[in-house]
Amino acid sequence: MEHELLEMRNISKIFPGVKALSNVDFTLRKGEIHALMGENGAGKSTLIKVLTGVYQMDGGEISVDGDKISIRSPQDAQNNGISTVYQEITLCPNLTVAENMYIGRENGVLVNHKSREKSADKILQELGIPARSTQQLGSCSLAVQQMVAIARAVDMKCKVLILDEPTSSLDDKEVNMLFKLMRDLKAQGVGIIFVTHFLEQVYEVCDRITVLRNGELVGEYLIEDLPQVELVAKMIGKDLDELSSLSEGEEKNYDNAEVFYEATNLSSSDALSFDFKIHKGEVNGFTGLLGSGRSESVRAIFGADKVTGGTVKIKGEDVKVTKPLDAMKHGIGYLAEDRKRDGIIADLSVRENIILALQVMKGFFKPISRSEAEAFADEYIKVLNIKTASRETPIGSLSGGNQQKVILARWLLTHPDYLILDEPTRGIDVGTKLEIQKLVLKLAEEGVSVTFISSEVEEMLRTCSRLIVMRDRHIVGELKGKDLNQAQVMKTIAGGES
Amino acid sequence: MKNKLKQIFKGGLGQLTIPLIAIALLVIFNLIRDPSFFSIELMHNNDGNIVLAGNLISIINGASELAVLAMGMTLVTAACGGQDISVGAMAAIAGSTFVKVLKASPSITGITVVIAFFAACVVAMLFASFNGVLVAIFKIQPMIATLILFTCGRSIAYWINGGATPTVESPIINAIGGFIPGIPVPTPVLIVIAVAIIFALAFRFTSIELFTQSVGINGSAARLNGINSTFIKLLSFIILGACVAVAGSIAVGRLGLINHETILLDIEMDAILAVAIGGNSLGGGKFKISGSIIGAYVIQMLTITLYAMKVSSTDVKAYKAIVIIILVVIGSPVIKAKFQKLMNRIKDNKRKVSVKGAE
Numbered sequence: 001m002e003h004e005l006l007e008m009r010n011i012s013k014i015f016p017g018v019k020a021l022s023n024v025d026f027t028l029r030k031g032e033i034h035a036l037m038g039e040n041g042a043g044k045s046t047l048i049k050v051l052t053g054v055y056q057m058d059g060g061e062i063s064v065d066g067d068k069i070s071i072r073s074p075q076d077a078q079n080n081g082i083s084t085v086y087q088e089i090t091l092c093p094n095l096t097v098a099e100n101m102y103i104g105r106e107n108g109v110l111v112n113h114k115s116r117e118k119s120a121d122k123i124l125q126e127l128g129i130p131a132r133s134t135q136q137l138g139s140c141s142l143a144v145q146q147m148v149a150i151a152r153a154v155d156m157k158c159k160v161l162i163l164d165e166p167t168s169s170l171d172d173k174e175v176n177m178l179f180k181l182m183r184d185l186k187a188q189g190v191g192i193i194f195v196t197h198f199l200e201q202v203y204e205v206c207d208r209i210t211v212l213r214n215g216e217l218v219g220e221y222l223i224e225d226l227p228q229v230e231l232v233a234k235m236i237g238k239d240l241d242e243l244s245s246l247s248e249g250e251e252k253n254y255d256n257a258e259v260f261y262e263a264t265n266l267s268s269s270d271a272l273s274f275d276f277k278i279h280k281g282e283v284n285g286f287t288g289l290l291g292s293g294r295s296e297s298v299r300a301i302f303g304a305d306k307v308t309g310g311t312v313k314i315k316g317e318d319v320k321v322t323k324p325l326d327a328m329k330h331g332i333g334y335l336a337e338d339r340k341r342d343g344i345i346a347d348l349s350v351r352e353n354i355i356l357a358l359q360v361m362k363g364f365f366k367p368i369s370r371s372e373a374e375a376f377a378d379e380y381i382k383v384l385n386i387k388t389a390s391r392e393t394p395i396g397s398l399s400g401g402n403q404q405k406v407i408l409a410r411w412l413l414t415h416p417d418y419l420i421l422d423e424p425t426r427g428i429d430v431g432t433k434l435e436i437q438k439l440v441l442k443l444a445e446e447g448v449s450v451t452f453i454s455s456e457v458e459e460m461l462r463t464c465s466r467l468i469v470m471r472d473r474h475i476v477g478e479l480k481g482k483d484l485n486q487a488q489v490m491k492t493i494a495g496g497e498s
Numbered sequence: 499m500k501n502k503l504k505q506i507f508k509g510g511l512g513q514l515t516i517p518l519i520a521i522a523l524l525v526i527f528n529l530i531r532d533p534s535f536f537s538i539e540l541m542h543n544n545d546g547n548i549v550l551a552g553n554l555i556s557i558i559n560g561a562s563e564l565a566v567l568a569m570g571m572t573l574v575t576a577a578c579g580g581q582d583i584s585v586g587a588m589a590a591i592a593g594s595t596f597v598k599v600l601k602a603s604p605s606i607t608g609i610t611v612v613i614a615f616f617a618a619c620v621v622a623m624l625f626a627s628f629n630g631v632l633v634a635i636f637k638i639q640p641m642i643a644t645l646i647l648f649t650c651g652r653s654i655a656y657w658i659n660g661g662a663t664p665t666v667e668s669p670i671i672n673a674i675g676g677f678i679p680g681i682p683v684p685t686p687v688l689i690v691i692a693v694a695i696i697f698a699l700a701f702r703f704t705s706i707e708l709f710t711q712s713v714g715i716n717g718s719a720a721r722l723n724g725i726n727s728t729f730i731k732l733l734s735f736i737i738l739g740a741c742v743a744v745a746g747s748i749a750v751g752r753l754g755l756i757n758h759e760t761i762l763l764d765i766e767m768d769a770i771l772a773v774a775i776g777g778n779s780l781g782g783g784k785f786k787i788s789g790s791i792i793g794a795y796v797i798q799m800l801t802i803t804l805y806a807m808k809v810s811s812t813d814v815k816a817y818k819a820i821v822i823i824i825l826v827v828i829g830s831p832v833i834k835a836k837f838q839k840l841m842n843r844i845k846d847n848k849r850k851v852s853v854k855g856a857e
Binding site for chain 1: 702703704705706708709711712715716718719720721722723724725726783784
């Protein structure tokens with residue numbers, strides 16, 4: 001029987017409390033580019049990390065060229081011909097290209113710079129990489145740096161090359177350069193695993209797609225058998241037929257309501273220019289796959305990233321929102337996507353975390369008294385049903401869902417007119433998810449405008465009356481009324497052609 | 499009472515546990531060694547004032563500059579996750595300014611002393627802002643940023659002094675470093691109390707504690723909540739600058755002269771140490787000023803104890819280092835975690851025993 005280049009069978013990986021992978025199969029053939037697809041938390045990175053020896057699998061087996069292998073460390077993976085190029089360049093920018101290609105690979109103390117540079121130049125030339133071996137790596141463009149990382153892997157006689165989000169910081173021209181290199185390697189018989197969230201790129205360069213969802217294998221498909229819209233459906237987990245038959249949500253029309261916030265040509269260091277408005281009491285959503293620019297857009301609204309252009313009107317008046325405090329003073333609250341990094345102040349108590357935003361708005365010289373702060377904390381612990389030992393417990397020791405509720409409480413306490421919630425339900429239990437969705441609807445009834453972002457389209461359909469769809473950092477559609485259903489959302493996310 | 503004890507144990511090793519235990523151990527050690535160590539007496543000093551005297555008084559008195567600097571250092575540490583190593587050199591600058599202004603006036607009165615102190619404050623705060631700008635705006639690591647003034651600060655003081663070690667003779671200056679007639683408590687101790695009260699009031703009437711901790715723990719989240727972290731970091735340095743001026747003025751008052759080479763020499767390391775012994779993370783974030791103050795007294799008590807044991811001043815540093823190693827290791831996260839585990843196991847065992855008993 002012919003052996004495949006790489007076979008992973010029944011791979012399982014358990015983290016405390018979570019089954020990150022359960023019995024996943026993955027097969028990579030010689031000379032193929034294979035896309036590994038899935039939404040956040042689907043298990044893509046866990047699978048890659050098992051394969052590269054960063055994690056130890058809890059079950060299953062891996063074989064290369066038919067030989068069963070065990071991968072205990074990244075070194076093991078390399079010795080078995082499995083190389084990875086990560087999203088962030090992990091090379092040293094202040095060393096030369098040649099040094100980067102050979103660092104950590106030579107035994108012995110003596111180094112022959114000349115021969116090293118010579119062989120490096122040879123590989124660079126073979127692969128058509130526009131770099132010289134003596135050049136400092138940092139002086140190359142990101143794309144070239146990435147290609148050098150690939151060259152290093154190729155030179156290490158890798159059979160399996162893993163590219164984890166290699167294109168996320170490249171422009172179109174650079175992406176094409178990278179694709180050409182990938183095709184060349186493919187012709188040489190290297191098997192490439194390509195992880196990306198750019199759907200178009202998958203269809204441009206890949207032969208096969210494996211889709212994961214919630215740590216389970218959805219299936220392996222030839223590229224021509226899986227149109228883009230079906231791929232999206234598989235990633236999100238709904239059959240198209242089933243989706244079309246879903247009943248439409250309640251129709252609400254805000255076209256005649258007062259506009260609370262309106263931005264024209266708003267752009268930031270991370271978001272391309274876009275127009276956006278939201279009415280009083282309206283719940284809208286930004287949707288699109290990860291990396292589509294939905295978070296960057298709402299961050300621009302809040303002034304979280306450097307605002308580079310555009311005009312903003314709040315309640316019809318021209319205002320300047322260039323930093324978070326400006327937005328807060330105009331009644332905007334923002335619950336950040338990354339709770340750990342941008343939300344909680346881990347070592348401070350629940351009480352301090354709840355009053356933080358209000359305190360900032362009140363100002364440096366008007367501290368909220370201890371008794372007032374305790375009253376606020378107790379009130380919101382009760383209203384939002386936050387499960388904590390006491391209001392003095394450090395927020396870092398709470399569960400994810402309860403941390404999220406504390407951050408919600410922080411913004412509710414400021415009595416915002418417009419609340420931006422970026423992934424408020426990520427990584428928290430189902431019960432809390434529903435509570436948060438209900439809360440959003442209740443706020444809207446009270447006249448608060450809400451922007452709600454979630455990776456789970458269902459959640460957004462339940463809560464939003466208008467959905468803005470983004471793809472590749474552009475707004476590609478706006479859905480409301482009868483268009484507000486999963487099939488339509490997915491069609492718009494995937495692009496009109498299918 | 500029982501509940502309170504329980505609470506303390508439930509919280510595991512509180513932040514103040516280690517410095518308090520250290521103080522307690524030093525007190526017990528000294529009591530065993532020499533029961534009269536802590537005896538305090540009232541006596542007449544050279545000026546004919548009735549004053550308190552004894553080892554305890556000289557410990558509390560001698561730690562004054564350190565305690566004041568430790569308070570400021572705590573804020574910088576909390577906000578920036580790094581330390582200012584130029585406080586000793588800056589104190590030389592502040593002290594020199596203080597003396598320079600005093601010398602410039604024909605006679606030294608209460609008013610001139612106040613003016614001189616404010617001048618020292620302004621100068622110290624300016625130099626501290628220089629450090630603060632490097633750290634807060636240019637994002638240079640605090641230790642590197644403050645290395646500049648650490649290196650050149652005493653030279654600047656030398657220029658201010660015109661190369662001499664000027665002396666000031668005035669009963670007011672003597673009173674700052676010694677005793678105010680009619681008050682038996684050393685003035686530096688009163689100054690420490692005053693500074694501590696100012697800090698307490700600042701914490702009560704501004705949000706500096708919450709904002710500083712937020713910036714130190716999670717700068718990104720603090721920014722998204724509208725906190726201006728550059729301002730907070732800069733502010734911490736400016737406050738430290740004021741503390742430096744206070745410490746420098748006390749030191750000048752003690753000797754009645756300014757020697758830019760020796761004034762508060764090496765005090766920056768003791769100030770950082772006081773912050774660490776006080777249970778504050780040198781990586782920034784949550785802090786307790788009271789811990790740092792206790793830390794300052796621990797260091798001073800240790801020094802005086804060693805002197806009382808007739809350890810030579812050269813050897814003192816070595817013995818001090820040994821005790822500090824022990825303190826720092828006990829307070830380290832690794833030992834704390836081990837201790838926590840042990841406590842949990844004891845608790846589990848107790849629970850098991852009680853469950854068995856119930857069966």
